[in-house]
Amino acid sequence: MISIGLRIIREQNRIYTLLLRLLSYLQPAGSKVYIFHDILDDISLVKSPFTISKSSFESFLSDQLAKGNHANTFEELTQIILKRYTGSNSFTITFDDANESVYTKAYPFLKAHSIPFIVLITKELIGKPNFLIEEQIVEMAHDSLCTIGSHALQHKMFRYMTDNEALMEYNESRTYLKQLTGQNVDCFAFPYGRLVEVSFKNIKLLKQTSYKFAFSAIAGNLNQQWLSGKYYLSRINVCEEVLVK
């Protein structure tokens, strides 16, 4: 039996997702931010929407470029978020969690095609089996194609944290990544990222930090900020299922 509170939150998430979807029909031409997680060698290994085969990852990006879509730099993305221009036929690549395959499988392809990308890192995952080590993060951070962002200290749901816990997650992960890379850390992505896991209070609190913007995991485009705001920007998860459609 689920509690009434959880039911209300799920309902809120459902309505919000529906509104964003509806809006995407009215404003279909917005710049898009894509989410990837782990890149696997072979399609037979893909078991969840958080994994994609290397060949599908590469063909997705090649198709984007062949269609004439522009891969945004972090600066271009920032200008689009600030509404200095719409960047309609553009997209931005993000990786959540910091799987090692970002370095071993995605990075060589991105580098070969000069595609900028953002890696959103959860501190507690660094160095664990199958995740990036600090040296790999530093090496990518020194490449102008790569921007490092925070995906919190721990990969936990924010909704049930106290304000102090949430602030610690925002600020200490940022400080750590700044010290590690020697670069500014201007963007954040909420772990899990739906309204089931992130409250409006969490988003309001994030606005008080030094981050310039933050990502959700709710599908939509960057034109839809009247609903989501720049501290809860929409992104689209790319997985094998989406590509098959």
Ligand SMILES: [Zn+2]
């Ligand atoms: Zn994550």
